[in-house]
Amino acid sequence: MDWTRILGQVAGEIVAPTTAAYALAAIGLNIHFGLTGLLNMGQAGFMLLGAYSFAIATIAGWPLWAAVLVAVASAVVFATILGIPTLKLRGDYLAIVTIAAAEIVRLIGRSTSMTRITGGNAGLAGEKYKYTFEELSPFPDGEFSLGPWQYSNNLSDSWWLRIVAWTVVGLACLLMWRLMNSPWGRVLKGVREDEDAVRSLGKNVFAYKMQSLVLGGVLGALAGILFVLPRAVQADSLGRPVTFYIWTILLLGGAAAVFGPVLGSILLWTVLMLIKTVMRDVIPTTVMRSEQIEMFGWVLVGIALMLLVIFRPQGILGDKKELAIRDH
Amino acid sequence: MTTEPLAVPAPGPLTQEISRVPGAHKPDPILVADGVQRTFGGVHAVDVDHLEVQRGSITALIGPNGAGKTTLFNLMTGFDRPNAGTWSFEGRPLGRVSAARVAQAGMVRTFQLTKALSRMTVIENMRLGATGQRGENLFAALVPPLWRAREREITAQAEDLLERFKLIEKRDDFAGSLSGGQRKLLEMARALMSKPTMVMLDEPMAGVNPALTQSLLGHIQALRNDGTTVLFVEHDMHMVRHISDWVVVMAEGRLVAEGPPDAVMNDPAVIDAYLGAHHDTDLGDDSLLTDEVAEQLEAEALREGNRR
Known part of the structure; x- marks a missing residue:
């Protein structure tokens, strides 16, 4: 077995922009679920919306900052539309509506009638919208390698993208930390525990839930931009499974913990890569083909998630003290 | 009745002048x-x-x-x-x-x-009750100098109340405990x-x-x-x-x-x-009750229990 290659691939997952994108989307979901108790089952919808908005605006000739603003604005509008009818109701309704809304975004995006704008089923090719981001890079052209990591400086899946993506994740963690430890975060935690109690203390619960939904959705949209910068915008690559990967990441790292989503994302993708590469080496193709191994990797992730929820429901970074009162 | 002073009455029973019909008018x-x-x-x-x-x-x-x-x-x-x-x-x-x-x-x-609020500490529960917190605004929350002083104020107020309610030892425990x-x-x-x-x-x-x-x-x-x-x-x-x-x-x-x-x-x-009829009966000593009343009470207690 070629351990250098396997460990190299695993190490690649640690810094991958996709890992950062998932971490950022999970931070958004952490604001929804970990902080406020909102069940958003359509975070991938926010990502896809952000990705489309960014790509379409760039293709229309808008500069990078404006395209990012368009993505943020569309997430704000989307969250508001979802929130107005559902946030006054019990939590389950939001879950159902967000699943459906994310599917609507995906199905509209891939429909043939939208081909001129979204590229339909084929999506939008990366080179059409990546250039504004790549042009901004301060690095000279070429490649650079550091330990197991060797990437292009500026093009597509590049060092430049890695640096920006993880910087954004870092800033989002800082934001999360600041908000969690502020009176604003306290009201959200109160809403998570018992809405009526918070209402009886004179806080406008609906407004706080809306702010939470919008803020987490905006982080989701930004994550969508990071997600498509090393690849193409393709509606089916941000479908329902992505939402559930994000949930897995959040629960793995620990809801309501600042670094939970980051740790969760890194762990999920590295372990998955480790399992898959090792199995491809060890298991002969007559027993299991490569694509079967791909699927089997996810089966193992599912089992791991079940064990996690049973034996460590607060996640890796969650507060142990909270576990003690879970039964009340 | 209109001549009643509007000041807060001294602690104790309300004045007898207030009529006792349901919906009676009160002085203030x-x-x-x-x-x-x-x-x-x-x-x-x-x-x-x-x-x-x-x-x-x-x-x-x-x-x-x-x-x-x-x-x-x-x-x-x-x-x-x-x-x-x-x-x-x-x-x-x-x-x-x-x-x-x-x-x-x-x-x-x-x-x-x-x-x-179970997964919040006792002191955080208390702080949540306070009004006039600028830091409860999303944008102000990002600038701690805007709300630090108020936070100290309400923490002191909360500790004072916890002291009075004999909960001060539980200050940093989760309310769920x-x-x-x-x-x-x-x-x-x-x-x-x-x-x-x-x-x-x-x-x-x-x-x-x-x-x-x-x-x-x-x-x-x-x-x-x-x-x-x-x-x-x-x-x-x-x-x-x-x-x-x-x-x-x-x-x-x-x-x-x-x-x-x-x-x-x-x-x-x-x-x-x-x-x-037995609202004045001392329920602490069943031996004083006649069997009939005791049975009735038990039945009532049972019904009450079923209701909950």
Whole structure:
């Protein structure tokens, strides 16, 4: 077995922009679920919306900052539309509506009638919208390698993208930390525990839930931009499974913990890569083909998630003290 | 009656001049409700023609299960919407106003089933109760200098209240780790963080052990002595008799009687509607009861138990 290659691939997952994108989307979901108790089952919808908005605006000739603003604005509008009818109701309704809304975004995006704008089923090719981001890079052209990591400086899946993506994740963690430890975060935690109690203390619960939904959705949209910068915008690559990967990441790292989503994302993708590469080496193709191994990797992730929820429901970074009162 | 001074009356029973008919006028009402109706599928849960609550007094709201006491609470505090009716608090109309705005107006409630925020510490529960926090705005939250001072202020206030409610040792524990009685105390202390002009307590004694009962009664009286108006729902007749200045009796959604505690509890209509013939029997010593009464009590206790 070629351990250098396997460990190299695993190490690649640690810094991958996709890992950062998932971490950022999970931070958004952490604001929804970990902080406020909102069940958003359509975070991938926010990502896809952000990705489309960014790509379409760039293709229309808008500069990078404006395209990012368009993505943020569309997430704000989307969250508001979802929130107005559902946030006054019990939590389950939001879950159902967000699943459906994310599917609507995906199905509209891939429909043939939208081909001129979204590229339909084929999506939008990366080179059409990546250039504004790549042009901004301060690095000279070429490649650079550091330990197991060797990437292009500026093009597509590049060092430049890695640096920006993880910087954004870092800033989002800082934001999360600041908000969690502020009176604003306290009201959200109160809403998570018992809405009526918070209402009886004179806080406008609906407004706080809306702010939470919008803020987490905006982080989701930004994550969508990071997600498509090393690849193409393709509606089916941000479908329902992505939402559930994000949930897995959040629960793995620990809801309501600042670094939970980051740790969760890194762990999920590295372990998955480790399992898959090792199995491809060890298991002969007559027993299991490569694509079967791909699927089997996810089966193992599912089992791991079940064990996690049973034996460590607060996640890796969650507060142990909270576990003690879970039964009340 | 109009010549009554509007000052807060001295602690103790309301003056005898107030007539004892249901819906009687008070010298200085803080809460006035008119024609409040709430129906659930054709059943009149609440049908109150007129109700006034005297400022600065402790008013008890009693009545059998299903009399509509909690529903009336929910209506007054914006947690439910009436089919008809208006009410005002300190002269401000509060009908159909959201629960949050009712609380902001100075009328804060507690719940029959306590709502301690389990996965938050006791001190965070308390801080949440305070009003006028700039840091509760999303953007201001990002700039700590804007809210640090207020945070220190409310922390000191919270510690003071926790001290009074004997919860200070639990300051940094999760509220979920408290006992049922301690949660009741926490909920009440949290409600006081906003310095309300009126508190509405829904069964403050339910589930509180006898050792805590006395201190809880003390807290409620202390509130009144500080000028806060208290309205509470309670089944514990000892408490009603002991601390209330005025008692309002509800049955089947209507007000059936009101008056000072002793007078109300001897009112034949009230005894009929609610207290039952043996309301004065000392339940502590069963040997004193005739078999017939004991059996009846047991049956009642059983029914009560089934209902919960």
